[in-house]
Amino acid sequence: MxxxxxxxxxxxxxxxxxxxxxxxxxxxxxxxxxxxxxxxxxxxxxxxxxxxxxxxxxxxxxxxxxxxxxxxxxxxxxxxxGAVDRGNPPRNEIAIKLALAVTLPGVDTSAVIQSQREVSVKALQEHTQARKAASGSKGSMDTAGLLVLDSLIFQAEAEVRWLDLCEARMVQAHGNGGAN
Structure with missing residues (x-):
């Protein structure tokens, strides 16, 4: 930013x-x-x-x-x-954490994914509720605020979907004899 x-x-x-x-x-x-x-x-x-x-x-x-x-x-x-440069993505602590979890012995990667999913789903619910409240109130939130909430909702949705994919990859890795 x-x-x-x-x-x-x-x-x-x-x-x-x-x-x-x-x-x-x-x-x-x-x-x-x-x-x-x-x-x-x-x-x-x-x-x-x-x-x-x-x-x-x-x-x-x-x-x-x-x-x-x-x-x-x-x-x-x-x-x-100009457009926002996406050439150097910002560090994503969750992705780093999971990348390390799958490469280190003794880390329960499924538990890491589940813990993060709970936080991400909660954030998604909170942003969605804030969006509904803002849209339904008499003094409705301005367009700028709604755009920000929409962005946060889409980011949380994408994160939950990505965590689902991570979990599926872990299941696939275990089925193929992979570690963690």
Missing amino acids: SIRHSLLALLQDRPRYGYELRIEFEDRTGAAWPLNIGQVYTTLDRLERDGLVSKDGDDGGGHVVYSITAAGAEEVAAWFA
């Missing part, structure tokens, strides 16, 4: 200070990815160093206000115009 580009995009609306950016990011993404305020200010420092934002003084309450520069606006426009 590009915090850098997300903060630049939010600064296109209007100048803001760090805590406002954090709250606005979480509001617009349905709080699915909470930001550490230290991460926000570290990113703002780097953006300023790179000439993509500038400090506009303070808001009268002691908060340093940042605004996007022309170079920052160009960078965020390029970010929106």
Whole structure:
């Protein structure tokens, strides 16, 4: 996830200070990815160093206000115009855990799969309930929040299906005399 580009995009609306950016990011993404305020200010420092934002003084309450520069606006426009690179997939702790489980003696891989499936199904149920509640409420959630929930639902569904496949492969490996 590009915090850098997300903060630049939010600064296109209007100048803001760090805590406002954090709250606005979480509001617009349905709080699915909470930001550490230290991460926000570290990113703002780097953006300023790179000439993509500038400090506009303070808001009268002691908060340093940042605004996007022309170079920052160009960078965020390029970010929106381009696709997210899938060339280097992010590390997937579950896949790493299972890959190691099947290659190490004494690890009950079926138990590892079952434990993860329970967590993944629970997450799927929670996201689905949140989506139903958001869709059915009078003050329905905004489109951005619904998109994030839909993404989380699809990811959880895919994870459960993948765990089913892992379990089937383990059964097949045992049937063929494979380890673990």
